[in-house]
Amino acid sequence: MPTVLIIDDNAAVAVALDVLFSLHDIASISAASPEEGLAILGREPVDLVIQDMNFTADTTSGEEGVALFREIRRRHPDLPVILLTAWTHLDAAVDLVKLGAADYLPKPWNDERLLATVTNLVELGQANRALGTRLQREHKARRELEQRFDLRGLVWQDPATERVLHLACQVARADVPVLITGPNGAGKERIADIIQANSQVSGGPFVVLNCGALPSELIEAELFGADAGAYTGAAKAREGKFEAADGGTLFLDEIGNLPPAGQMKLLRVLETGRFERLGSNRERQVKVRVISATNADLKAMIRAGTFREDLYYRLNLIELHLPPLAARPGDILPLARAFLAPGKTLHPASEAALLAHPWPGNVRELKNVMARAGLLSSGATVQVADLGLPPASLPAQEAEPDRDAIVQALGRAGGVVAQAASELGLSRQALYRRMERLGIARP
CATH class of the missing domain: 1.10.8.60 (Helicase, Ruva Protein; domain 3)
Incomplete structure (x- = not known):
């Protein structure tokens, strides 16, 4: 139950406000002087203060109210304060609002306006405290991650990124394959680099191969190497990425582009650590940590017969999903x-x-x-x-999802606004604006 401190030397004011608030599940504490009010604030949690502008020493100028407000603001800078004013010191109250007072109400006050103001300020204060607590937890979690692990200078603040980093650092020390999923350009290679930096082979090489940037006929040669004459243009023997990554980590980006023959050979390397160069019968042995990444739906590719199911489960012992x-x-x-x-x-x-x-x-x-x-x-x-950002150009029916569409998306997302916004094709801020316009409460 929220608590309001009433600082007023008129006992009738304190009683009237106490009765009003008790009818609306708001507790109140009263103080008859500025000194008593400040003492209460020093020892008891209070959500909001309602203070008079004049006390017994001075009944007209409002100077005592100004001094009290300034002292409350000095000691409790985030505590909302409502001023009870008389026409003789209205100007002083207006000046204090400019300095941060939440509102001022004339005597006699309007019960409905006072209740609405108190309720809004209390809810806002509670939300801000909850946000502050969450931000403190997030800051502590970031600090602990940065102190315990090498994050390779990654810039981040979002909790969704923190969850990915936490899991990445957890699995980094285990010698198991990791599959990183997420859209192009989201930063999957940066996550792979962090896994390598915190792994047991952090001192070894970190070799990158983008399987989507090469013709399919050259991917095998890039992965496993080739002897001279193995294919047209192979004038001399060349080392493959597996050999180059021996004792370290091989990051295979866009793994869904690997052709069937390359998938089969990759599966064998993962199972045995052995392979042959193209055009060679000599078996080679390596010890390589493989991290792969894709923006493709590998399960759909398995159903379509274009990606091996056994390779998928071999690569996907741990999956990290990096959101857009x-x-x-x-x-x-x-x-x-x-x-x-x-x-x-x-x-x-x-x-x-x-x-x-x-x-x-x-x-x-x-x-x-x-x-x-x-x-x-x-x-x-x-x-x-x-x-140089493009202006919004979506048709109205796409840019403005209706109330039902938003409520249903929030339900499917379990109240996570960012996830619902992504489903609706909106930014989180745009979804918040639509929710406010349509009267949809924030989760």
């Missing part, structure tokens, strides 16, 4: 500032535009946008126009 950037909104501004040229800052309107953008290209797109903005901005501050 739009589902990690807490990362957007820290990353944007990190990508921005030295000496440049973001205008608040630019920050709002970055948060509202859906980022279909994820972190890679954000990096490119900030590089371009740094070049185009004429001053030290990056304006919205410098970002």
Whole structure:
């Protein structure tokens, strides 16, 4: 039950407010002087203060109320204060509102307005305290991760990223294959690098092969190497990525692009650590930690017969899913500032535009946008126009999901707004605005 402190030397005021609040499940404590009120604040938890502007020493100027408010603000800067005023000191109350007072109400007050103000301020204060507690927990978790593990300078703040990092660091020491899933440009290679840096083979090589960047006929040669004459243009023997990664980690990006023959050979290497170069019968032995990544639906590929099920389960002993950037909104501004040229800052309107953008290209797109903005901005501050972000152009029925669609999406997401927003094709901030407009309570 929320608690309100009433500081007023008129006992009738305290009694009237106590009766009013008790009818609406709000507790009250009364103090007859500024000194008594400050003493109560020093020893008891209070959600809100209602204070008079005049006490026995001075009944007209409001100076005592000003002094009391300033002392409350000094000792408890986040505590909301409502002022009870008379016409003789209305100007003083207005000045205090400018200094941070939550509201001022004339005597005699309107019960409905007072209750509405108190209820809103109490709910806001409780929400802010809960947010502060959550942010403290998140900051502590970030600090512990940064102290215990080598995060390779990764910039992040969002809880969704923290969960991925926590699991990545947990499995890093285990010598098991890891599959990282998520959209292109989300940062899967950075997660693989962090796993390598905290693994038992952190001193070994970290070798990267993007299976989607090579013709299918060359992927096997890149993975396993080739003897001279093994294929057209192979004038001399070449070492493959497995040999180069011996004693370390091999990161295979876009693993879904591996052709069937390469899948079979990869499965054998994972099971035995042995392979042959293309065009060679000599078996080679390596010890390599394999981390793979994909943006493809490997289970659908298995059903279609284009990806081996046994290889999938061999690669997927541990799966880490890295959400798209739009589902990690807490990362957007820290990353944007990190990508921005030295000496440049973001205008608040630019920050709002970055948060509202859906980022279909994820972190890679954000990096490119900030590089371009740094070049185009004429001053030290990056304006919205410098970002070059496209205006929203969705049809109204797509841009404005109705109330039922939003409620159903929130239900499917278990109340997680970021997940519901991603399903609806909106940013989290855009979904919040629609919820407020449609009167949908925040989870």
